[in-house]
Amino acid sequence: MHFDLTDLRLYLHILDAGNITAGAARSHLSLAAASARIRALEASLGSEFLQRGRRGVTPTPAGKALAHHARILLQQAERMQQDLAEYAQGVKGQVRLLCNTTAITEYLPEVLADFLREHPNLDIDLQELPSARITHALRQGAADLGIVSDAVDTSDLQTQPFRDDPLVLIAPLDHPLANADAVSFSEALRHDFVGLGSDSALAIYLEEQALHSGARMQMRIRAESFDGVLRMVAHGAGLAIVPQAAVERATRQPFKTIALNEAWARRKLLLCAREFAAMPAYASALLQALTLP
Numbered sequence: 313m314h315f316d317l318t319d320l321r322l323y324l325h326i327l328d329a330g331n332i333t334a335g336a337a338r339s340h341l342s343l344a345a346a347s348a349r350i351r352a353l354e355a356s357l358g359s360e361f362l363q364r365g366r367r368g369v370t371p372t373p374a375g376k377a378l379a380h381h382a383r384i385l386l387q388q389a390e391r392m393q394q395d396l397a398e399y400a401q402g403v404k405g406q407v408r409l410l411c412n413t414t415a416i417t418e419y420l421p422e423v424l425a426d427f428l429r430e431h432p433n434l435d436i437d438l439q440e441l442p443s444a445r446i447t448h449a450l451r452q453g454a455a456d457l458g459i460v461s462d463a464v465d466t467s468d469l470q471t472q473p474f475r476d477d478p479l480v481l482i483a484p485l486d487h488p489l490a491n492a493d494a495v496s497f498s499e500a501l502r503h504d505f506v507g508l509g510s511d512s513a514l515a516i517y518l519e520e521q522a523l524h525s526g527a528r529m530q531m532r533i534r535a536e537s538f539d540g541v542l543r544m545v546a547h548g549a550g551l552a553i554v555p556q557a558a559v560e561r562a563t564r565q566p567f568k569t570i571a572l573n574e575a576w577a578r579r580k581l582l583l584c585a586r587e588f589a590a591m592p593a594y595a596s597a598l599l600q601a602l603t604l605p
Contacts, residue, residue, distance in 0.1 A: 317389055319353050320382040322346055323361065327379055328454055331368040383453040391592050405594040406435045408455040410446040413514035414477050415459040415581055417538060418557040427601045434594050442513045450586055456595035457602075461517070462580045470588050472603060474581040478556045481570040484548040494571040501527045504550035506541050509534050518553055521576060542567070553577075 326335030
């Protein structure tokens, strides 16, 4: 039996990404090198760990067992490195932080930049995911910290308030809904929309809410950023649902901001972890930075 921590990290990256190509990229390996490592790992332990399909890979029963033990081993290795870091200069640690779209774009850039400047021996592995996937990753031990919407189930995780994050509807000034002070999501769904990329956490969240309403969003175009969405709405491309923080940060634009009647639009963001007190010291330091006013 032979494997190393690189193999285990690669295997978990593949499971988290759902395919070998993306897992290899996260591990900074070529596809060929990653595939060879996985084959060697399977041969060494005498079992297949991945079931390969047209839509990606899923773990076999043996693969699920391997993932469980791999996460424990890697967490112990990281904690050992952090415990020894104070005895050796230049040892670097890494915090794994998972966030939704708004947290990454509106609230975190300056905070994380200040944190990195003050902690030169720490790196941050920052990923954008829908809130439900973030809570799942935390339960599996695949991240240290998460920032999620309060709309998801966090009953078995510990949470702290992070920010109020209401969503609002924006409309061109000549749009039929522009004179309304508040509208329902079902009413807005009768019209065309502008949105973020389909793989963004907010886009996935809004599509889920539309399906719960029994409809689909009529998406005319997708932009790469909130700034692009706001500018397209201002020029009449359609409606959009964006965080109020993005509207407040933007330069003056000719569009109307309208409240949404749905409770899910009055969301709050939460910091969450499996257990705050059990986090490594470097993750606790980031948590403290994120909870400062």
